[in-house]
Amino acid sequence: MHEGGTKVIHINFNSAQVDEVYFPQLEIVGDIKTTVNRLAQALKLNNCSLELLAFRKRIKQVIHEKDNDDSYPLLPQRIVADVRRGLDKDAIIALDNGMYKIWFARHYHTYMSNTVLLDNALATMGAGLPSAIACALLYPQRQVMAICGDGGFMMNSQEIETATRLGLNLVVLIVTDSAFGMIRWKQEGQGLDDFGLEYNNPDFVKYADSYGAKGHKVEDANQFLPLIGSCFSEGGVHIIDVPIDYKENKALFPKQLRNA
Incomplete structure (x- = not known):
């Protein structure tokens, strides 16, 4: 850690994988x-806690300031906000990998544990749809949504046949930009x-129709x-095709993350 840097406590099932960023x-x-529960019980409210609460309030304001943006293609913030507003508290989302995954990880509010599935280690593309199918099989009474980029979806898109053949209730959200958005972001960040x-x-x-599913194209934010x-x-x-505008990426994410 450089002099005066932020002190970090690592809480996880496994030891930290230390690198130049973390x-x-x-x-x-x-x-x-x-x-986390034990720490919450041990902590007492003090002036530092009040500062953290104020900081949390500012973070929430930033997170939600573009929840209702009407631009098209949709901003990532609007997509995340509408997914959260449209789902039950116990709904399960299974994220594939791409820039939208980072937006969901930062902006999507959860009410119950194990309601957001994401691969943050190997970051495997193509995992979103199969993961969602497994969830729909295990929890048929709950809403399940696969959230994929167009690139990741096409890696395992044939599994739509599996979902329809098994008679599942499943919504597949395809966030489309006709590009490998995260690689573009990283390439740009590295010059x-x-x-x-x-x-x-x-x-x-x-x-969607070719597999017996129902397809929809979002043509207006509302x-x-x-x-x-x-x-x-x-x-x-x-299957819902929702075009996304990634122009917000540069403003939100630091150069260090792009180069990671």
């Missing part, structure tokens, strides 16, 4: 839920040329939230 000064290795990142997508509405509700009310397998 190097905690203290580690608590064990069950996360138990650790590299924008190369080999763009591709063409199929018509996802027709693609169409998105009602569409989520109607898909879950109707039941079955639905």
